[in-house]
Amino acid sequence: MTGQAMTNGQAIRTQGLTKRYGELWAVNAVDLEVRTGEVYGFLGANGSGKTTTLRMLLGLVLPTAGEAEVLGMPMPAARQKVLPRVGSLVESPGAYPHLSGAANLAILDATGSDRSPRQLRRTRISTTLEQVGLNAADRRPVRAYSQGMRQRLGLAAALMRRPPLLILDEPSNGLDPQGIQEMRRLLQQLNHEGTTIFLSSHLLAEIEQMCTHVGVLHSGRLMLQERLDTLLRPTGMAAVRTPDTQRCVALLGGSVVRVDGDRLLVRAAEPARLNSYLVGQGLRVDEIGPYRRTLEQVVLDAETRA
Amino acid sequence: MITVELIKMLRRPRTWLIIGMLIALPTLVAVLLAITDLGPRPGTGPPFLSAVLSDGTLFPLAALGVVLPLLLPIAVAVLGGDAIAGESQMGTLRYLLVRPVGRTQLLLAKLVTVVAFVLLAVLAVAAVSYVEGRLLLGRAPATGTVSLSGSTLTQQELTWRTALALGYMIICMLGVAAVALFFSTLTRSSIGAALGTVGMLIASTVLLGLDAANALHPFLPTRHWLAFVDLFRDPILWRDVTRGLIVQLGYLTVFTLAAWANFSTKDIDD
Numbered sequence: 376m377t378g379q380a381m382t383n384g385q386a387i388r389t390q391g392l393t394k395r396y397g398e399l400w401a402v403n404a405v406d407l408e409v410r411t412g413e414v415y416g417f418l419g420a421n422g423s424g425k426t427t428t429l430r431m432l433l434g435l436v437l438p439t440a441g442e443a444e445v446l447g448m449p450m451p452a453a454r455q456k457v458l459p460r461v462g463s464l465v466e467s468p469g470a471y472p473h474l475s476g477a478a479n480l481a482i483l484d485a486t487g488s489d490r491s492p493r494q495l496r497r498t499r500i501s502t503t504l505e506q507v508g509l510n511a512a513d514r515r516p517v518r519a520y521s522q523g524m525r526q527r528l529g530l531a532a533a534l535m536r537r538p539p540l541l542i543l544d545e546p547s548n549g550l551d552p553q554g555i556q557e558m559r560r561l562l563q564q565l566n567h568e569g570t571t572i573f574l575s576s577h578l579l580a581e582i583e584q585m586c587t588h589v590g591v592l593h594s595g596r597l598m599l600q601e602r603l604d605t606l607l608r609p610t611g612m613a614a615v616r617t618p619d620t621q622r623c624v625a626l627l628g629g630s631v632v633r634v635d636g637d638r639l640l641v642r643a644a645e646p647a648r649l650n651s652y653l654v655g656q657g658l659r660v661d662e663i664g665p666y667r668r669t670l671e672q673v674v675l676d677a678e679t680r681a
Numbered sequence: 682m683i684t685v686e687l688i689k690m691l692r693r694p695r696t697w698l699i700i701g702m703l704i705a706l707p708t709l710v711a712v713l714l715a716i717t718d719l720g721p722r723p724g725t726g727p728p729f730l731s732a733v734l735s736d737g738t739l740f741p742l743a744a745l746g747v748v749l750p751l752l753l754p755i756a757v758a759v760l761g762g763d764a765i766a767g768e769s770q771m772g773t774l775r776y777l778l779v780r781p782v783g784r785t786q787l788l789l790a791k792l793v794t795v796v797a798f799v800l801l802a803v804l805a806v807a808a809v810s811y812v813e814g815r816l817l818l819g820r821a822p823a824t825g826t827v828s829l830s831g832s833t834l835t836q837q838e839l840t841w842r843t844a845l846a847l848g849y850m851i852i853c854m855l856g857v858a859a860v861a862l863f864f865s866t867l868t869r870s871s872i873g874a875a876l877g878t879v880g881m882l883i884a885s886t887v888l889l890g891l892d893a894a895n896a897l898h899p900f901l902p903t904r905h906w907l908a909f910v911d912l913f914r915d916p917i918l919w920r921d922v923t924r925g926l927i928v929q930l931g932y933l934t935v936f937t938l939a940a941w942a943n944f945s946t947k948d949i950d951d
Binding site: 433 | 682688689692779948950
């Protein structure tokens, strides 16, 4: 978390946000809470309602019920005030295929209610393109771009006006591993400078490396919303790997939670003490350490609870 | 927003391709007429075509009469049908709306752009065919152009009547544009929206040929399109032109409102 995160402004808040398509509850009574300065990872399988939620936050889809506030103002009612301060990437990036990347950004930047002076716009476009790793002098039309380049262009469109809040849907889509890393660095840097980031993904590793907070959406319901370090803190259990499984179980009895081959899960507040106890009893210990759940387990647990 | 849309329209190669096609047909007609000297018999074929053989200054009107019944409406249907559906197809609609561009504002800018296109197309056709008429076809009689009623029109009279006729055609095309825009808000497919509009115009033309549909005739969109011919009678026959204007403004109002009602409450979830 950055220093900025200590200011407790609300970046996004929803109450009972719901979207129904006929019989299908795409988003069902979701209460999101994202505070200024957070990097909030919005997790969920494809079709879990992530994108619909994002679209409601941006005023593209109108909710069936519930309320949404973005930057402290109601959406979609205050969209003319809110949206100029939000940068967004919604699903696949869209661009006019016959124009260059810079020309696309210029068109986008020339629209909207908050027009800036021409000179500022021009420099802003080239710096943003460089920032996302595109060549500002590239005159090729977007139709010649690779998917990764399109994704970068979409990100550039979101960043162009230096918004205090970024809402990004699957930002690493179509990027190669190096591109993903570059994007992560860029977003982290922006977050350090004070930008709040709300991003959706189904890639757990990406969320785990970047986010301070996590929300898990499953079949339109928010199953979990928590700080990442709280979710992944030690569980009061130790993971032990030993060839002497039988003896170990006999010795520890009820405090063994699970046995899986040569791995044991043992209830123990201090793994170091458990280690010296086991070794003192003449057991061979290959590995021992505090047991933490992975984000994957956290998500699976949350989803199976449903 | 309107400026941006206009620039977008002008920067699309498609716009110029369509205008090129609109110019090509009357050019072909002019060349054929000049070579064969075979005009349609008076009273048949597109308006003014028989007159241009003797008077080339009327060729711009003849050219527009050639283009108006089919080519120009199809071009308008393509552009209008593409207005919203095309943005949706390219994935740019959502980025415009989160800019934010107001939905009503976007719709209005699209309509204005289509009008600007019609203006551009009509003027391009008129200008090119004026030159062609002068070079390839008959010279105007020294006394002035002969009106359809047989009397003589001065150059000045001819000019303002031509301007009126151009304005009338633009309003006719505005009706088509509104229908296309409405279809464009209904679907993600710009071809679908364009075809829907063309389909409606074809239906209208078919019904016009059907006596059993007499009661519907006054309300059909294509009914009064060629009424601009009446502007070149002496005195001007206003009846059909006025009716045409009322019908077209009706289509414009109804379909623009329908497009607005549909688009402003629509979920953008493509």
